Amino acid sequence: MNEHDDKWEDQINALLDGELSADDADLLKAQASDDRVLARAIVEAYQLHQAMDQVKVERAPDSLTKRLNAIPREHRSAPVFSLFQPRWAMALAAVPLVVIAVSLMRPDTPSASEIAQARQDLAIAFAYLDKAGAITGREIESTVGHTMANAVTGSVNKVIQSENLTSKEKEA
Amino acid sequence: MSRKYRQWVKEYQDQAWTVARYILKDAQEAEDATQEAFVKLWNHQDSIDPDRVKPWLMKVTRNGCLDRLRRRRDNVEFDESYMAGEVSGPMQGAAASETAAWLKRAISGLKEPYRSLVVLRDVNQHSYEEVAGMLELNLAQVKTYLHRARKQLREQLAEVRP
Numbered sequence: 001m002n003e004h005d006d007k008w009e010d011q012i013n014a015l016l017d018g019e020l021s022a023d024d025a026d027l028l029k030a031q032a033s034d035d036r037v038l039a040r041a042i043v044e045a046y047q048l049h050q051a052m053d054q055v056k057v058e059r060a061p062d063s064l065t066k067r068l069n070a071i072p073r074e075h076r077s078a079p080v081f082s083l084f085q086p087r088w089a090m091a092l093a094a095v096p097l098v099v100i101a102v103s104l105m106r107p108d109t110p111s112a113s114e115i116a117q118a119r120q121d122l123a124i125a126f127a128y129l130d131k132a133g134a135i136t137g138r139e140i141e142s143t144v145g146h147t148m149a150n151a152v153t154g155s156v157n158k159v160i161q162s163e164n165l166t167s168k169e170k171e172a
Numbered sequence: 173m174s175r176k177y178r179q180w181v182k183e184y185q186d187q188a189w190t191v192a193r194y195i196l197k198d199a200q201e202a203e204d205a206t207q208e209a210f211v212k213l214w215n216h217q218d219s220i221d222p223d224r225v226k227p228w229l230m231k232v233t234r235n236g237c238l239d240r241l242r243r244r245r246d247n248v249e250f251d252e253s254y255m256a257g258e259v260s261g262p263m264q265g266a267a268a269s270e271t272a273a274w275l276k277r278a279i280s281g282l283k284e285p286y287r288s289l290v291v292l293r294d295v296n297q298h299s300y301e302e303v304a305g306m307l308e309l310n311l312a313q314v315k316t317y318l319h320r321a322r323k324q325l326r327e328q329l330a331e332v333r334p
Contacts, residue, residue, distance in 0.1 A: 009319050009323065010315065010319060013315070013318070013319045013322060041326070044326045044327075044329065044330050045322070045326055047326075047329060048322060048325055048326045048329055051271050051272070051275050051329065052275065052294050052295075054269070054271050054272035054275065055272050055275050055276055055279070055294070055295050056272075056295070057186050057187055057190050057295060057296055057297075058186060058189060058190045058193055059186055059189075060185040060186050060188075060189040060206070061189075061199070061203070063203065064185065064189060064203045064206060064207070065181070065185060067203065067207045068181045068185055068206070068207060068210045069178065069181060071177070071207070071210055071211055071214045072174045072177055072178075072214060075211055075214055075215065
């Protein structure tokens with residue numbers, strides 16, 4: 001068998017893989033009966049095939065099995081990484097909202113000292129308002145009175161002047 | 173999730189270990205490479221098609237081993253301890269175990285991708301299609317390269333036979 005016999009090489013492998021059709025197998029046998037090199041190649045291929053049956057998948061050592069089974073425990077997602085997961089991001093975003101909501105919902109229960117201070121502040125504020133109100137009232141009264149007088153006299157003068165002008169125009 | 177992973181360990185650890193063992197020829201390094209592959213499987217389990225876990229794992233295991241070989245830069249080196257005792261030829265002793273030991277050594281001595289092809293197809297018994305996916309080759313390439321690999325082994329076997 002030489003280089004141009006790649007076809008036979010393929011057929012030998014197909015034969016060993018059980019993929020060669022019966023017709024092609026018969027053809028290969030017929031060719032081998034006239035070709036000693038091909039016949040030898042087929043025999044050697046069978047011998048290799050038989051030898052290969054002795055080579056099995058190797059059993060992983062127990063030490064490796066332990067290492068592989070430990071992977072889920074040793075390689076859980078790191079906390080920093082998990083912060084970026086959607087569920088954690090949403091949870092983190094909800095924290096300030098919860099804090100605000102709780103603070104708003106919390107009942108207002110001031111202490112006695114706070115109440116006393118508030119009453120004092122309120123008394124001062126009312127006293128200021130009373131004083132400021134009195135001053136403001138007088139200012140308003142004087143200002144409004146003067147303005148009202150100007151408004152009335154001014155408007156009357158305008159009406160008189162207007163009527164006077166109209167009568168002159170009619171006479172003309 | 174952990175249960176599924178443990179099932180994968182149970183089903184595929186031997187095959188991944190075998191690939192690593194043949195390529196690296198060093199038990200400790202093969203363990204490390206196999207562990208690295210399973211760590212990647214654990215970390216990417218949500219993005220891997222459940223039906224493609226085995227070829228994915230074999231591919232990752234092999235690639236990890238080849239990376240280690242490149243770093244080591246001695247991919248022709250043999251670890252003599254891999255074989256139990258010195259065996260000059262498979263037929264010197266009649267025991268099948270000696271033939272197997274000789275053949276293991278011969279497979280380990282193949283160049284890539286022939287070595288991986290023989291391990292994945294003839295030792296681990298993956299289908300041609302699976303092997304093609306693992307090695308990112310087409311089916312015709314897998315068959316051509318595998319036939320060359322087998323021919324090399326066949327010729328070596330013939331040389332040592334009485």
